[in-house]
Amino acid sequence: METKKVWFVTGASKGLGLALVKKLLENNYRVVATTRNSQSLISEIGETSETFLPLEVNLTDNEDVKSAISKSIDHFGQLDVIVNNAGYGQIGTLEELSDKEARANFDINVFGTLNVIRNAMPYLRQQKSGHIFNISSVGGYNANFPGWGIYCATKFAVAGLTESLAEEIKDFGVKATVVYPGYFRTDFLSKDSVKTPENAIPDYEAARNSQQAHLDEMNGNQPNDPEKGAEVLIRISKEENPPVHLLLGSGTHEFLDHKIDIIKGDAQKWESLTVSTAI
Template sequence: METTKVWFVTGASKGLGLALIKKLLEKNYRVAATTRNVQALISEIGEASEIFLPLEVSLTDDENVKSAIAKTVGHFGQLDVVVNNAGYGQIGTLEELSDKEARANFDINVFGTLNVIRNAMPYLREQRSGHIFNISSIGGYAGNFPGWGIYCSTKFAVAGLTEALAEEIKDFGVKATVVYPGYFRTDFLSKESARTPENSIPEYEAARNSEQAHLDEINGNQPNDPGKGAEALIAMSEEQNPPVHFLLGSGTDEFLNNKIKTITGDAEKWSDLTFSTVI
C-alpha cells in the first residue's frame, strides 16, 4: 500500500540514519534527510525529488534547523515522523575531557535534538498527530562504561527529555519514543567517527582498555544489522500506541536486566537508611 507519510531524519548520511532513509524510500515514504555534508547524501541517494529532500543542516544553529523543517513542510506539505538520530561518541574519562570537548558532545547529542523538537512541534501540534523518535543508546540506560561518561550522560539526557516530552505532547495526539540501540554494525565506533580525548591520562587503565575494546574489537563485530533496525523503527511508527521506551537490538535486554537487578539490590540493602528520614 502506498503511503504519504513524511519523515524528517537527522544524521542521515551514514549508519542507522542512512539505513533508515533507504528503507523508507523503498517503502514509498517521503523523506527529508539532514546531514552536515549534503553532497555525501546526494551521492548515496540522489538529488531532491518528489519523495526525497536532502538538506545540509547545522543542528546547533536553531534558525538553521527551523529553516530546514519549514523547507520540509513546504516541499511535502506536511510532517509526520521526526527521527533525532544525529550524534557522535566522545570517549574519555570525566577528568580527561576538557570543558570544550564535553560541551561539544552535549551541543550535538542533546541541544541539537532540542532544536529539532522545538521547531517541529508547532507543525505536529497544529495537525494533532505525529511521532518523534529520539535515538539514545543502551549507554543512555546503563552508564557503567569507563571512559564513556560524557557520551552516556548526553544519552541519559535524551532519555529524560523524551519521558517529559511524551507527557507534554500526548494531549495533542503526538507520540514520543526514546530508542536505546545496542551494538549495530555501523561506523559509529570507527576511528574516524568516535572522538578520543585530546589529553589522555595514562593512569586510567580501565578507560583505555574499554576504549581499545570498542575501537579495535567490538567495531566491525557488532551483532545487529542497521537495515533490520530501520525496519523495526518503521514498524514501530505504524503502531497506534507505541511505547515511550524502546530497546533496539540483540543484547539490550542484558543491560536492562542487570541495571534492574543492581538498583533493586541497592534499594533493598540500604532500605533502613532510605526510610530513616521519616519524622
C-alpha cells in the same frame, strides 16, 4: 491511494540513519534527510525529488534547524515522523575531557535534538498528529563503562527529555519514543564517529582498555543489522499506541537487567537508611 507519511531524519548520511532513509524510500515514504554535508547524501541516494529532500543542516544552530523544518514543509506540505538520530560518541574519563569537549558532545547529542523538537512541534501540534523518535543508546540507561561518562550522560538526557516530551504532547495526538540501540554493525565506532580525549591521562588504564576494546574488537563485529533496526522503527511508527521506551537490538535486555539488578541490590542493602529520614 494512501498518501505516504513524511519522515524527517537527522544524521542521515551513515549508520542507522542512512539505513532508515534507504528503507523508507524503498517503501515509498517521503523523506527529508539532514546531514553536515548534503553531497554525501546525494552521492549515496540521489538529488532532490518528489520523495527525497537532502538538506545540509547545522543542528546546533536553532535558526538553521528552523529553516530546515520550513523547507521541509514547503517541499512536502507536511511532517509526520521525526527521527533525531544525529550524534557521536565522545570517549574519555570525566577528568580527562575538557569543558569544550564535553559541551560539544552535549551540543550535538542533546541540544541538537532539542532544536529539532522545538521547531517541529508547532507543525505537529497544529495537525494533531505525529511521532518523534529520539535515538538514545544502551548507554542511556546503563553507564558502567569507564571512559564513556559524557557520552552516556548525553544519552541519559535524551531518555529523560523524551519521557517528559511524551507526556507534554500526548494531548495533541503526537507520540514520542526514546530508542535504546545496542551494538549495530555501523561505522559508529570508526574514527569519524567517535572522538578520543585530546589530553589522555595514562593512569586511567581501565578506560583505555574499554576504549580499545570498542574501537579494535567490537568495531565491525557488532551483532545487529541496521537495516533490520530500520524496519523496526517503521513498524513502530504504524502502531496506534507505540512504546515510550524501545529497546532495539540483540543484547539490550541484558544491559537493562544488569542495571535493574544493581539498583534493586543497592536499594535493598541500604533500605534502613533510606527510610530512616521519615518524620
